[in-house]
Amino acid sequence: MDDQTRMLAGLGGLGGLTQDVGDPDSVRKQLGQPQQDIGDILQQIMAITDESLDEAQARCWPEEAPAQWGGTDDPTEGGGAGRGTAGGALPLNFQHRKHALNCHRMKPALFSVLCEIKEKTVLSIRGVQEEDPPDPQIMRLDNMLLAEGVSGPEKGGGSAAAAAAAAAAGGSPNDGSIEHSDYRAKLAQIRQIYHSELEKYEQACSEFTNHVMNLLREQSRTRPISPKEIERMVSIIHRKFSSIQMQLKQSTCEAVMILRSRFLDARRKRRNFNKQATEVLNEYFYSHLSNPYPSEEAKEELAKKCAITVSQVSNWFGNKRIRYKKNIGKFQEEANLYAVKTAVDAANVSAQASQANSPATPNSGGYPAPCYTPDGRL
DNA sequence: TTGCATGATTCTAT
DNA sequence: ATAGAATCATGCAA
Numbered sequence: 001m002d003d004q005t006r007m008l009a010g011l012g013g014l015g016g017l018t019q020d021v022g023d024p025d026s027v028r029k030q031l032g033q034p035q036q037d038i039g040d041i042l043q044q045i046m047a048i049t050d051e052s053l054d055e056a057q058a059r060c061w062p063e064e065a066p067a068q069w070g071g072t073d074d075p076t077e078g079g080g081a082g083r084g085t086a087g088g089a090l091p092l093n094f095q096h097r098k099h100a101l102n103c104h105r106m107k108p109a110l111f112s113v114l115c116e117i118k119e120k121t122v123l124s125i126r127g128v129q130e131e132d133p134p135d136p137q138i139m140r141l142d143n144m145l146l147a148e149g150v151s152g153p154e155k156g157g158g159s160a161a162a163a164a165a166a167a168a169a170g171g172s173p174n175d176g177s178i179e180h181s182d183y184r185a186k187l188a189q190i191r192q193i194y195h196s197e198l199e200k201y202e203q204a205c206s207e208f209t210n211h212v213m214n215l216l217r218e219q220s221r222t223r224p225i226s227p228k229e230i231e232r233m234v235s236i237i238h239r240k241f242s243s244i245q246m247q248l249k250q251s252t253c254e255a256v257m258i259l260r261s262r263f264l265d266a267r268r269k270r271r272n273f274n275k276q277a278t279e280v281l282n283e284y285f286y287s288h289l290s291n292p293y294p295s296e297e298a299k300e301e302l303a304k305k306c307a308i309t310v311s312q313v314s315n316w317f318g319n320k321r322i323r324y325k326k327n328i329g330k331f332q333e334e335a336n337l338y339a340v341k342t343a344v345d346a347a348n349v350s351a352q353a354s355q356a357n358s359p360a361t362p363n364s365g366g367y368p369a370p371c372y373t374p375d376g377r378l
Numbered sequence: 379t380t381g382c383a384t385g386a387t388t389c390t391a392t
Numbered sequence: 393a394t395a396g397a398a399t400c401a402t403g404c405a406a
Contacts, residue, residue: 270384270385270401270402270403271385271403272383272385272402272403273384311386314394315385315386318394318396321395321396322396322397323383326397
């Protein structure tokens, strides 16, 4: 009989320890009775935990088996990894003893107590600042990536965000969608790289986490490792990986900013309106020269006719008013031209109307030339 | 290349 | 919020 088996047997022999072995409180209560025995057990535990890995191994499993309940807490360090694997390759002798240990009725209770002791000593020193509040930096990055359409919903999000960004940046997006196909393509590229990298990180993180968790779970059969401790280890791993993720997010944000400054901020790039649009605007302007301030509805109507935005209509009228006012003489010819045009159009409409009313009306197009003032008004 | 035309932006006043 | 004014930046013809 080796030390541990003896110890477990000894525990089993403690007075009244026959029920509720899974409940640490109950065990503690019962353990509290025989002071002498507790001292013995603790001494045995100390003896086991104090001895080196080699000693333990030599004493417990002289030839082949690994040490248990000793060594480092960190499964990622040194010999911890793989030692506890429950693979079928382990010698039969070891398997038997391990099985005996695992099945011992006192094991869960004892482990709970040991975990608690461990918790109160070693881990309380390490894990002081474990509850990390959501990092404001990473939240900022997340928000930005979402706003830029890099993270978040797949299709449409990107272009919508680009249009939104253009609107926010410029006040009057030049119909958002037209110029920025190149921008959107680049943004999609960034988005794709970001997602594939993120996926890689997430996969690596979950793989590593699983690996460590399996390791710890396996080791928890032979070492006092509480679920809380495993949780803590997992959160440490997640923290490490999230810092890597933050770097990824940061560099993605930078890339997006550079892209934006290169594409969207070149919004001053302009196209002249087409001839028809200019004509429509001028017609309205000169036919309302006494009050060239189109209402919101009129602007919308004009915008629709000219296939431009309402704010472009506003810009156009703003520019036109100020430039006309500054140099009426220069615009005189244009004013006359549009005055005639408007009059002819009106005449045509009127003629058509009267023709509809009385088809026999003669001289349908023969209206006198419009009389207009020097500023172009009829 | 240059100068003018023109759409967009920014600032200020109302 | 809107208009006026100044200015910027680009388009385009000469």
